[in-house]
Amino acid sequence: MDLSEVRQDYKQQLFDIADADSDPFAQLQTWLQDAEKSELPLHNAMSLATVDQNGMPQARVVLLKGVRGGGLDFYTNTDSAKAVDLQFEPRASLLFFWPELERQIRIIGECKPLCREDVERYHRTRPRNSQISAWASAQSKEVPNREALEQAWERMNQEFQGKDVPAPPHWGGYRLIAKRFEFWQGRESRLHDRIVYNPSENDTWNKSRLSP
Numbered sequence: 743m744d745l746s747e748v749r750q751d752y753k754q755q756l757f758d759i760a761d762a763d764s765d766p767f768a769q770l771q772t773w774l775q776d777a778e779k780s781e782l783p784l785h786n787a788m789s790l791a792t793v794d795q796n797g798m799p800q801a802r803v804v805l806l807k808g809v810r811g812g813g814l815d816f817y818t819n820t821d822s823a824k825a826v827d828l829q830f831e832p833r834a835s836l837l838f839f840w841p842e843l844e845r846q847i848r849i850i851g852e853c854k855p856l857c858r859e860d861v862e863r864y865h866r867t868r869p870r871n872s873q874i875s876a877w878a879s880a881q882s883k884e885v886p887n888r889e890a891l892e893q894a895w896e897r898m899n900q901e902f903q904g905k906d907v908p909a910p911p912h913w914g915g916y917r918l919i920a921k922r923f924e925f926w927q928g929r930e931s932r933l934h935d936r937i938v939y940n941p942s943e944n945d946t947w948n949k950s951r952l953s954p
């Protein structure tokens with residue numbers, strides 16, 4: 743495969759600044775709904791980039807589980823590498839990429855832990871097997887082999903036999919409080935539309951267009 747030959751012209755639609763909602767959260771919801779209507783697999787998957795204690799960026803995918811209170815919510819293990827990063831440096835970046843719609847959204851902001859009530863409420867909605875995995879997996883820690891992981895899962899499954907599985911103490915969530923958004927719509931000849939929102943006075947947002 744010759745990667746230098748892999749390219750595509752983007753022709754689907756345009757995104758004009760006049761059509762961009764004055765509220766970036768409303769715009770985010772519109773694009774999320776478009777992704778859902780298009781039946782994109784895991785349209786709520788987003789890349790989360792943190793910075794570790796050595797200043798090294800670290801990106802991985804997490805699932806968006808809510809847009810509330812000026813931020814975007816996701817859930818994870820609070821002893822994981824990403825959680826350690828966020829404790830040291832709460833500033834982080836989120837990115838959605840929907841190739842089928844030729845769209846990308848970049849968001850930066852600061853992550854704050856979600857309250858226990860929110861975490862437990864969300865945990866109760868998860869499939870039982872996933873709840874057990876949250877107990878069995880010391881996320882980001884080395885594990886000797888697959889078998890050890892499966893045995894840990896089986897032990898927890900036995901322990902919670904016939905009972906509800908509570909949220910583990912090491913399981914929680916974060917809300918990235920958004921400080922800047924960029925909506926990218928692919929256009930012909932690489933003249934893409936890039937509409938950026940920066941915070942302005944009185945809790946409003948200032949829209950501007952960036953060169954592609």
Ligand SMILES: Cc1cc2nc3c(=O)[nH]c(=O)nc-3n(C[C@H](O)[C@H](O)[C@H](O)COP(=O)(O)O)c2cc1C
Nearest residue numbers: 784787802803804805817818819822823824825882
């Ligand atoms: C589609 C997809 C969805 C994922 N969703 C989550 C999630 O919501 N929470 C999570 O902790 N990890 C999720 N993961 C796993 C993470 O990408 C990552 O492997 C894990 O959180 C450990 O990251 P860390 O060691 O940097 O903390 C997901 C991975 C993929 C590919």
